Amino acid sequence: MIIEKIAESNFNDSVFDSKVFGKNFSDHMLIAHYKDGKWDEPKIMPYGPISVTPAAMSFHYGQTIFEGMKAYKNEDEEVFIFRPEKNFERFNKSAVRLNMPEVPAEIFLDGVKAIVDLDRQWVPKDYGTSLYLRPVMFATEEAVSARSSNEYIFCILLAFAPSYYEKPLSVKIADFYSRAAQGGVGSAKCGGNYAASFFPTSEAQKDGYDQVIWTDSIEHKFIEEAGTMNVMVRIGNKLLTAPTSERILNGVTRDSVLALAKDSGIDVEIRPISVEEMYEAYKSGELKEVFGCGTAVVVSTYNAIGFGDERAELTPLSDEESFATQLKKKLKDIQYGIAEDPYGWRVKIEETVNA
Numbered sequence: 371m372i373i374e375k376i377a378e379s380n381f382n383d384s385v386f387d388s389k390v391f392g393k394n395f396s397d398h399m400l401i402a403h404y405k406d407g408k409w410d411e412p413k414i415m416p417y418g419p420i421s422v423t424p425a426a427m428s429f430h431y432g433q434t435i436f437e438g439m440k441a442y443k444n445e446d447e448e449v450f451i452f453r454p455e456k457n458f459e460r461f462n463k464s465a466v467r468l469n470m471p472e473v474p475a476e477i478f479l480d481g482v483k484a485i486v487d488l489d490r491q492w493v494p495k496d497y498g499t500s501l502y503l504r505p506v507m508f509a510t511e512e513a514v515s516a517r518s519s520n521e522y523i524f525c526i527l528l529a530f531a532p533s534y535y536e537k538p539l540s541v542k543i544a545d546f547y548s549r550a551a552q553g554g555v556g557s558a559k560c561g562g563n564y565a566a567s568f569f570p571t572s573e574a575q576k577d578g579y580d581q582v583i584w585t586d587s588i589e590h591k592f593i594e595e596a597g598t599m600n601v602m603v604r605i606g607n608k609l610l611t612a613p614t615s616e617r618i619l620n621g622v623t624r625d626s627v628l629a630l631a632k633d634s635g636i637d638v639e640i641r642p643i644s645v646e647e648m649y650e651a652y653k654s655g656e657l658k659e660v661f662g663c664g665t666a667v668v669v670s671t672y673n674a675i676g677f678g679d680e681r682a683e684l685t686p687l688s689d690e691e692s693f694a695t696q697l698k699k700k701l702k703d704i705q706y707g708i709a710e711d712p713y714g715w716r717v718k719i720e721e722t723v724n725a
């Protein structure tokens with residue numbers, strides 16, 4: 371790995387006071403080029419613009435995939451990342467689905483570790499704050515021809531992630547638009563999935579909701595995801611979530627929350643959840659909680675669900691009663707190095723680059 375350090379760091383403590391997510395980039399980025407069937411040696415260099423032609427194929431045909439991970443610091447200034455091999459596997463699954471080349475572990479995993487090590491002063495220490503890691507790959511071949519590209523850039527960017535006051539959100543259940551289709555690319559973290567979701571989300575916002583609960587694209591009868599998160603539903607004392615499929619992203623947070631729930635003695639069921647079942651549970655007072663799971667916010671609770679024209683308000687639960695609050699705290703305590711990590715999820719970033 372080639373390392374070209376920045377001449378003078380742009381870091382100052384006021385970065386950690388920022389309230390914006392994904393805008394305050396660290397000193398460095400990692401770049402690797404794929405050409406003639408192989409990856410070149412990755413290079414860590416000062417963060418900044420790169421030159422790309424408007425004919426680059428990703429702009430036209432959308433071959434672009436990404437990942438989202440975080441780095442955390444504990445009280446002893448040790449830096450950790452969380453289950454990085456899961457993101458690595460998923461990234462390459464997305465690559466295969468988009469007909470892009472896979473990225474080897476020596477570039478993805480070693481690259482993440484090296485750049486987080488180098489920019490470790492950018493990892494904040496306050497509980498709830500973190501350094502967001504964004505691996506991304508896009509097609510760069512200069513050609514306006516509808517086929518897969520022969521050239522790509524793989525890049526890792528790092529940006530401060532604040533702890534924002536998490537007010538409960540309201541979500542509207544999709545009854546017309548879809549995020550993902552049977553046989554489509556829903557389980558890949560590819561740019562087009564997000565592009566396709568913005569308009570339906572803005573329509574839901576006009577109806578007074580924050581986000582959309584996506585349903586199956588065939589009949590809109592089963593719930594699949596919420597916004598860009600996996601979704602969990604508590605009916606009575608049972609925690610339900612849909613099985614992953616080619617329409618549902620296999621979230622690392624989802625998987626971790628499910629493991630923590632099972633080990634806390636919560637009754638967990640992974641099966642399709644129908645809108646009708648949710649609505650009936652709401653009517654009978656059994657719909658206790660609905661929440662989203664994802665790396666950015668960890669767990670996002672919903673206080674109102676839109677069933678067609680009916681806005682169903684959920685009764686807030688106390689922190690002790692709420693599965694969402696309990697599971698979120700358990701997960702964050704592991705991520706921030708406060709609790710034991712019986713699962714071996716934390717990966718410590720050793721100090722080598724600066725040493």
Ligand SMILES: *Cc1c(COP(=O)(O)O)cnc(C)c1O
Binds near residue numbers: 559595598599600624
């Ligand atoms: C990233 C993402 C998730 C959550 O995945 P995590 O690994 O938990 O961050 C869920 N759904 C969609 C559509 C996503 O893009």
